[in-house]
Amino acid sequence: MQSKKSNSVIFWMLAKLFMAFWRRWYLLRRRGWEVLFRIEATGILDNFKCGNGVRIDTPIRIGGGKGTLDIGNEVWLGWDAAQKLGKGTILLQPRLAESVITVGAHTQMSNNVTVIAMGKISIGKNCLIGDMTSIIDCDFHEIDPDKRGAGVGPIEPVSIGDNVWIGSRVMILRGVAIGNNSVIGAGSIVTKSIPSNSLAVGVPAKVVRKI
Numbered sequence: 001m002q003s004k005k006s007n008s009v010i011f012w013m014l015a016k017l018f019m020a021f022w023r024r025w026y027l028l029r030r031r032g033w034e035v036l037f038r039i040e041a042t043g044i045l046d047n048f049k050c051g052n053g054v055r056i057d058t059p060i061r062i063g064g065g066k067g068t069l070d071i072g073n074e075v076w077l078g079w080d081a082a083q084k085l086g087k088g089t090i091l092l093q094p095r096l097a098e099s100v101i102t103v104g105a106h107t108q109m110s111n112n113v114t115v116i117a118m119g120k121i122s123i124g125k126n127c128l129i130g131d132m133t134s135i136i137d138c139d140f141h142e143i144d145p146d147k148r149g150a151g152v153g154p155i156e157p158v159s160i161g162d163n164v165w166i167g168s169r170v171m172i173l174r175g176v177a178i179g180n181n182s183v184i185g186a187g188s189i190v191t192k193s194i195p196s197n198s199l200a201v202g203v204p205a206k207v208v209r210k211i
Helices: 002-044
Strands: 047-050 068-071 090-094 100-103 114-117 120-123 134-136 158-160 198-201 206-210
Touching: 068 090, 090 100, 100 114, 114 120, 120 134, 134 158
Parallel strands: 047 068, 068 100, 090 114, 100 120, 114 134, 120 158
Antiparallel strands: 198 206
């Protein structure tokens, strides 16, 4: 009996040590990503603002961004429990000096999200953005075959309201505005604006009902 008690005590001590080590490693890794993110952002971007309590659980890449990136308080970038490709890197790239990306407070992005602005992309507060989602405000190329490699095509701002839920693998294209509280179903391609309090799904995405 005494031996069983001793083994139980040893097991719980080891379990506590393991959990303490895991928490420490997790916090150090997250802090490392935060430091790398801040170094890259401040070294490239014209203007970078980051609110308090931002949680970074996956690498963040700015790439060739030269504009403004504004991240609100308590934003959560990446999620270890979700599926990911590679390291799950999130791309937040205001490409030009005049480009702007804003992310509202308490918004959560899953892994491998891409947000590229040539003009302006604004994401509201308390939004949920699923993995592999892409949000872009231009076509990146002209449609005219003779000009296709010369320019980025039309640029139109993208606006996502507050408390919007965007499912996995959604594409949101230029000129789209999504109203407050709306839901975009997984795999949808959003080419036209979606009103508030709506559920939209499909390719292209269409409102199927109010919520």
